[in-house]
Amino acid sequence: MQKPSKLAQIPQIRFAGFTDPWERRKLGEVADIVGGGTPSTAISEYWDGDIDWYAPAEISDQIFVNSSQRKITTEGLINSSAKILPVGTILFTSRAGIGKTAILAKESCTNQGFQSIIPHKKELDSYFIFSRTEELKRYGETVGAGSTFVEVSGKQMSNMNLMMPSLAEQTKIGELFANLDNLITLHQRKVEKLQKIKKSCLQNLFPQNNQNTPKIRFKNFSDEWVENKYKNIGQCLSGGTLSYEDLDKNGIYKCILYGELYTRYDYIIKNIVFRTNKLGNKVIKNDILFPQSTTVDAMSLISPACMNDDEAQTSGVFAIRPHKNIDGNFITYYTKGNFYQRNKLAKNAQGLTIVHLYYQSIKDETILIPNLAEQCKISDFFSKLDKLITLQQRKVEKLKNIKKALLNKMFI
Structure with a gap:
């Protein structure tokens, strides 16, 4: 990466080989903004088909989604405002919690709680725009309106101004953040695995209910507790x-x-x-x-x-x-x-x-x-396990801080 001089049209940090200034574009010029719909719940023939149909509550911390909780039929799709969205679409929740995003890994549709972003293939990289989730969220919350709940429209999202580089530079930036997100996810899974091990051990290294000894014991300990x-x-x-x-x-x-x-x-x-x-x-x-x-x-x-x-x-x-x-x-x-x-x-x-x-x-x-020796053996095991969990959590936090810093310096 090279660090160019700070100009209004270029970010603080760029990959080598990219020197052209970024251009101001409206989101609607580089992507289609598509809403969703809900088939009538009174007609059973519209439901339990093979078409994925997402609701905002399903979008949380995942990056890619490939299977919805509820599915609709072709008849349900035809008889509603729901539309098939291609792979690579960015699902963007537009109400009841504006700004949650995920990338479609499989053709799907959504209910009316989304204004999904379908990138134009030669103008917008999916992961590049997904990496700007916080920017999209801030914009949506700022321009959104409504008395019962705040909602941002497709037209409003289309009018969002963004500074954009060439597709080649977008792709390079998107690949960087995809790799960084994968690394964060890998370490988060290690934390979750260790926490599951700890949870299991907390139940099995101590007696349960009317037991006098635990299910699992360390070697050389056999006395009753x-x-x-x-x-x-x-x-x-x-x-x-x-x-x-x-x-x-x-x-x-x-x-x-x-x-x-x-x-x-x-x-x-x-x-x-x-x-x-x-x-x-x-x-x-x-x-x-x-x-x-x-x-x-x-x-x-x-x-x-x-x-x-x-x-x-x-x-x-x-x-x-x-x-x-x-x-x-x-x-x-x-x-x-x-x-x-x-x-x-x-x-x-x-x-x-x-x-x-x-x-x-x-x-x-x-x-x-149990006797003091077994007490210490058990507590020492959990103490070491806690240290290992903390170490992995710190790795996750460090990677998140690196990502935050890069997001601030690689976008305008």
């Missing part, structure tokens, strides 16, 4: 009264607010962000922190996290300081990650608008615990 109560795990500590007003980026104490157990920290607390000069309730490494309230639901409230940092001040939580034969990370993964155990504690939550959890309510609930 021993039933215990949360009150026997360790000492209960009450939370402090810190608030956002008490935060100070130059404060001498690290601090954790209860809301961070839902947003910042998952199972493990480390790399603490907030600081304060005010004392709350001191927690140390291996302490298990439980948030005491939420406005969501009881299951969400069961979101403990274990301290893996040396110490911090807390607020809005109660904590359990485990005895020496208890691994706090193990208790956290078991309590929050295992559906059976989490659900058992959630039944003790109180309140409707604001749901509360108190130590006194869960202290007599039971939990099965």
